[in-house]
Amino acid sequence: MTFYVAHRLFAAHDRALAAALADRLAKKVGADRVFLPFCDTDEEDLVAEVKGRRLFELDRDRLGRLDAMIAILHGPSLDDGVCMEIGYAIASGVPVVVLTTDFQTYSMTEAGTRLEFPDPLLQAVATRIVRVATLGPLPQLPAPGRSRFQGFEARNAAQTNTALDTAVDALLDLPDREPLPAGSPETTGAAIYVEPSPYLSRHMNHLAESLAGGGHTVVEPQRFTAPDPVAGALADLAAVRSAARLLADVSGPETPPGAALLIGAALASGVPVAAFQPYPTFTHAHGREPNWRNLMIQYAVDAHFSSEKAVLSWLAA
Template identity: 50%
Template sequence: MALYYVAHRLFAAHDRALGAYIAHHLARRFGPDAVFLPFCDTDEETLDHPCKGRRLFELDSERLDLIDAMVAILHGPSLDDGVCMEIGYAAGRGVPILVVITDFQVYGPTADTALRMPFPDPLLQHLVNRVISVPQLGPPGGENDRFQRFLAQNLHAVTQAAIEVVDALAGSPTPGPAMPPPSINGRRLAYLEPSPYGGDDWTARVTDALRAHGFATHQAGRFTNAAADPTLTAIADWTALAHASLAVVDIRGPETPPGAALVIGACAATGRPVYAPEPGSWWTFAHGREPNYRNLMIQYGLTGTFSDLDGLAKRLEA
C-alpha cells in the first residue's frame, strides 16, 4: 500500500482543518491507512513526552522515510518553514511532491519581468512534480447571506483542489532522482545558502571560514545573480547541494526563509551536516513542549547552530 504525507501549516485551526480536509479526500480514495496527517496522527495535543518537540520531529521523520508521495499545502509569499523543510526532505529522497496553492498571486524577481512563478523561491518550482493551483473563487451560490455565499465560494475552490490532488495521485506521479549521501572521501564542498533578504557581510565571512578549513564553496545564486535565469540557478543550486559534504544556511531573522528550510530538509534526509547561525529571534512555547527557537522541523533538522565564526570553526573541526 502506498503512503501519502500531507504537509501543512499547523498553528491555527483553519490550517489544520484544511490539512484534514485534503487528508479526508485522500483516505476516501486510497484508505485511511494510506494517509499520514501530522498533528493528527502524532496526537500532538495530548502527547506526553519529556522532550515533546524532538519526539514529534522523530515521528514525522519516520513517516517521511516511508512515504511514496507528498501533498504539501502552501499559501502566500511567507511560506511555512516547517512545510518547506518537509518538502526538502521528500525531494532529497526523490519522492514525488504535489503542492496545493489557493493563492491568487504569482511572483517574479523584478517589477518588470515577464517571468511569473507560483512561489517566491524558484527552488520550490524545481523540486515539486506538480502545482495544483485553484486561485479563483467558486461559482456564486444562492444564499441570501453574503458571508455564507462567500464561504461557499471558497469551500468550492478547496474541494476542487482536493479532487485534483486525488486524481493526480491516482495517476502515480513519477519519482525524481534521490539525492546521494555525502561523499566521505570525495571533494570537500560546502554549500552556502545566504539570506534572500540581503544584509551584512555574513556570507563573505562564512565563506572565508569554510575555505580556511579546506572547503571549496558554492554560494546559492538564485538571489545573488540578478542577470541569471532563476530557474537555471535553482537547478545549479540543487545540483551543488547534491555534491556537497555539508551545508551552512542563514536562518537569522523572524522566520526561516523557504530556501534554507528546503536545504535543511534535504540534508536531514540524506545525512548531510547542516549548520546555521543562532537566529536571534523570540522563542516559542506550546503546551507540554520544550521551548523552540524555530519550527521544530527546522530546530531538530539542523545538525547544530553557532553564535559566531569561532563556533562554526568548532563545528567544522568536531
C-alpha cells in the same frame, strides 16, 4: 502506496484544511495509507520527556517510508516545517504534489520569470503544482436571507473544494519521477554550501566571505541571480546534496523556505547541517520545550550557532 500530508500546524483553519484533504484522499486509498501530522502523532495530548524531539522523530520515521507527499503551501511566507519535509521527500526520491490557492505569482525581477512561489526551489522540485487561484462562481440565484458575506464565504468554500479534489486526483495520477541532478565532481565532498537569509540581504553573504577568507571552499546559491531561476535552483539542490556540509542562515520570521527545503534535502542525503541565527527567538507550546525554530528545523540540524567564530570552530573540528 502510502501518502504524507504536509501542512502548517499552528492554527485551527490550517489543520482543518489538511484534515479535509486527508479525508478525501483516505476515501480513495484507505485511511491506513494516509499520514496526517498532528492528528496521527496525537500532538495535542502526546506526553514525552522532550516532546518536540519526539514529534520530529515520529514525523521523520514516516518521511522515511512513504511513496508520495502532498504539501499545502500558501502565501509569500511559506511554512518552514513543510518546506523541510518537501526537501527530505525530494532527496529521498519521493514525488511531491504542492497545493496552493494563492492568487499571487512571484519573480526575482519585475520582468523576470513568473513563479508559483517566492523561492524558485519549490517550483523546481515539485512533481506537480495544483494551483486554484480564483474564487468559486457567483451563485445564479442568491439564497433567501443570505448576506453578501455568506455568499463570499460560499465562493471561498467552493474554491477550496475544487482545489482539494484536484490535488487528490493529481496525487493518484503521478508521472514517473526523473532522477535529481548530481553535484559537480569538483565540489563533491569538499565544499561548504552557504545559504544566506534573503530576509537580511540577498546580495551580501557575509558568512560565505568569512569562510572563504578562512581557506574553505565555498558554494553559494545561484537561483536568485541565474537567468533561469528554476535551473539555478536545481543546481543549488545538487550542490547541497554533494557538499561536505551545509551552513544555512535561518534568520527571519521563520526559516526562509529555501533554507528549510535544503536542510531537509541535506538530512536525507547524510550531509551535516549547521544553522546560523545571530538573533534567535523562541516559540512555546503546551507541554513542549522552547523551540528556536520550527521543530522540524531544530532537530534536523547538527549544530546551531549565533556567531561566525563558532561556525569556524565547527568547521575546524
